[in-house]
Amino acid sequence: MLDLKLMQKNPEIVRESLKKRGSKIDVQEFTDLDDTRRKLIAEVEALKAEKNAVGPEIAKRKKAGKDASDLLEKMGEVSQRTKLLDTELSKIEAAQNNWMMTVPNIPHESVPVGASEDDNPVLRYWGEKPELNFAPKEHWEIGTALGGLDFECAAKLTGSRFSVSYGWCARLERALAQLMLDTQTSMHGYTEVVPPFMVNRKSMTGTGQLPKFEEDLFKLDGTDYFLIPTAEVPLTNIYADEVVDEARLPIKFCAHTPCFRSEAGSYGKDTKGLIRQHQFHKVEMVNFAHPDKSYEALENMTAAAEKILQLLNIHYRVIALCTGDMGFGAAKTYDIEVWLPGQDAYREISSCSNCGDFQARRANIKFQPADSKKKQFVHTLNGSGLAVGRCLVAVIENYQQADGSLVIPEALKPYMGGLEKVESE
RNA sequence: GGAGAAGUGGCCGAGUUGGCUGAAGGCGCACGCCUGCUAAGCGUGUAACGGGUGUUAAGCUCGUUCGAGAGUUCGAAUCUCUCCUUCUCCGCCA
Numbered sequence: 006m007l008d009l010k011l012m013q014k015n016p017e018i019v020r021e022s023l024k025k026r027g028s029k030i031d032v033q034e035f036t037d038l039d040d041t042r043r044k045l046i047a048e049v050e051a052l053k054a055e056k057n058a059v060g061p062e063i064a065k066r067k068k069a070g071k072d073a074s075d076l077l078e079k080m081g082e083v084s085q086r087t088k089l090l091d092t093e094l095s096k097i098e099a100a101q102n103n104w105m106m107t108v109p110n111i112p113h114e115s116v117p118v119g120a121s122e123d124d125n126p127v128l129r130y131w132g133e134k135p136e137l138n139f140a141p142k143e144h145w146e147i148g149t150a151l152g153g154l155d156f157e158c159a160a161k162l163t164g165s166r167f168s169v170s171y172g173w174c175a176r177l178e179r180a181l182a183q184l185m186l187d188t189q190t191s192m193h194g195y196t197e198v199v200p201p202f203m204v205n206r207k208s209m210t211g212t213g214q215l216p217k218f219e220e221d222l223f224k225l226d227g228t229d230y231f232l233i234p235t236a237e238v239p240l241t242n243i244y245a246d247e248v249v250d251e252a253r254l255p256i257k258f259c260a261h262t263p264c265f266r267s268e269a270g271s272y273g274k275d276t277k278g279l280i281r282q283h284q285f286h287k288v289e290m291v292n293f294a295h296p297d298k299s300y301e302a303l304e305n306m307t308a309a310a311e312k313i314l315q316l317l318n319i320h321y322r323v324i325a326l327c328t329g330d331m332g333f334g335a336a337k338t339y340d341i342e343v344w345l346p347g348q349d350a351y352r353e354i355s356s357c358s359n360c361g362d363f364q365a366r367r368a369n370i371k372f373q374p375a376d377s378k379k380k381q382f383v384h385t386l387n388g389s390g391l392a393v394g395r396c397l398v399a400v401i402e403n404y405q406q407a408d409g410s411l412v413i414p415e416a417l418k419p420y421m422g423g424l425e426k427v428e429s430e
Numbered sequence: 431g432g433a434g435a436a437g438u439g440g441c442c443g444a445g446u447u448g449g450c451u452g453a454a455g456g457c458g459c460a461c462g463c464c465u466g467c468u469a470a471g472c473g474u475g476u477a478a479c480g481g482g483u484g485u486u487a488a489g490c491u492c493g494u495u496c497g498a499g500a501g502u503u504c505g506a507a508u509c510u511c512u513c514c515u516u517c518u519c520c521g522c523c524a
Contacts, residue, residue, distance in 0.1 A: 014486055046481050050493045057493085060505055064449040073504085080504035248440095380478090 006105050006367045013039060022111040025118050025328040030108055038101040045094040052087045056080060106210070107217050110363040112328045113300070113337040119327025125340070126327075131311065132320035134344055135403055142409075143347035144401040145278035148174055150409060151427050154279075165276070166268060166283045173427045177400065177413075178286065180420030182261045182393050185288040185313055189390050193309040195259035195290060200239035202262055203230040208242040211368030213334035213360075220269045223283075232265035236289035237387040244293060244383075245368040251375050254383065255302055256293040259390060261286065278398065280352065285394035292386040293370065296362065299384035300337070303359040307339045310355040310390040316416040317396075319403050320344040322351055336361040343395070347402040354395045357388030 012019055012035055020032045059080055066073040117126055148154030153174025159167035170178060189195040206229050209215040214222060214234060223232040233239060240258045249256065264287050275281035290309060294302040307323065314321045326338040335358035342351035362382035365371070371380040404412045411427040418425065 010486065043481070046493085050481060053494085054492055056505075060449060063504060067449090077504050082504095084504060 120329040124327040139407040141346035144398040198260040236260040236262040240291035290390045307357045355389040
């Protein structure tokens with residue numbers, strides 16, 4: 006959520022930022038609602054002030070046994086009028102609040118302006134594409150052939166966009182998650198968390214998934230609980246409605262959780278394999294940072310995510326998302342795209358964002374500065390470190406051999422119980 | 431799932447014949463004073479959000495907030511209803 010004061014005093018800044026994002030939201034709607042709201046407040050509060058002033062007089066007269074019927078009658082009218090205006094006011098406030106909740110964050114000044122993903126600049130490459138002297142296969146071919154992946158069984162158990170993995174593949178996924186958690190906790194100072202995998206509406210609203218993107222979520226029937234689409238939601242909301250001491254910043258959490266996404270509107274996209282599933286595992290990183298240090302923190306977080314691919318020795322590139330491609334709550338986002346030889350393409354494997362105070366304002370997350378009484382909103386950041394399922398894809402496609410076998414990357418061997426290579430039986 | 435109890439300010443805790451209680455008292459914290467000593471004492475202060483005014487300041491002023499929401503009433507922390515959460519006991523279960 007944007008700052009109300011900014012909306013009121015500098016609507017042109019908001020208008021500009023929405024334009025850069027390619028949004029059609031009209032700031033004038035807000036201004037009109039706000040004017041009406043303020044007029045109503047002035048009127049209602051005048052009535053309430055009168056009520057508060059006359060109340061004690063009624064009490065005094067009653068105690069003294071005097072007649073107060075004239076005041077009672079008058080206050081009856083005031084009360085009625087107040088109720089009427091209060092109802093109207095809460096309608097306006099609801100409309101205004103709803104408007105505010107659907108406005109995306111303002112992009113940071115360093116974010117490249119652009120209309121779509123085609124305008125995202127590549128910032129750097131790491132490593133090189135592997136030179137294969139054979140035609141590389143896609144991960145689902147290899148995984149299925151080696152007995153590790155079964156999509157038909159998953160379709161039987163549940164439906165499309167699910168998978169079952171067995172043996173080496175199941176363990177490889179676990180190994181990847183282990184490597185990621187161990188790296189983020191021991192090398193990068195993250196505290197490991199096991200949060201709930203389902204959260205309530207308030208949490209989803211705090212991080213920005215709701216109210217706008219409900220169709221992307223799985224909701225548990227008969228409850229107000231949603232399956233998390235990312236651990237960003239529970240991790241960030243850990244400090245909802247809290248005030249932390251400045252000295253504790255930055256606070257860094259990571260968690261390995263399943264993620265559930267309805268993938269509404271992605272019909273026909275990545276229908277095969279593990280790339281786009283309704284359920285996948287991800288190691289997520291969340292930072293609560295001081296406003297002065299959040300952009301530095303974003304660089305650190307991105308580097309922490311990159312570290313995993315470096316340990317696995319897999320080629321990737323980092324891109325900056327342009328204004329037209331950034332997510333709802335982000336002020337700035339870096340995507341890490343891993344090289345997939347089977348697909349002959351770079352695919353997103355991590356997305357690291359600084360949300361500024363956007364989520365902190367929604368979720369009410371503040372810190373107490375040491376040298377001032379005024380509490381301030383923290384900045385929140387989130388990033389995948391990494392998406393485990395897609396990382397599994399990357400390992401399978403990058404470590405495939407000409408004979409159809411699969412070599413286990415050096416960094417994963419400690420987690421694989423001595424397994425060095427997967428071969429067909 | 432069944433039966434009870436409770437939810438007040440940073441914390442503890444008064445307040446249930448409705449008005450003078452944003453809310454006593456204590457603790458904690460901040461500042462000051464005193465004290466020749468790692469303590470004690472004394473004093474003052476100590477919520478958030480919103481409206482108006484104002485230099486997107488301070489200040490002043492008004493309003494709202496006693497788990498959430500709705501109701502009764504001229505007026506509710508105090509009465510009624512619904513919901514949420516926590517705790518205790520019983521049952522069930524990994």
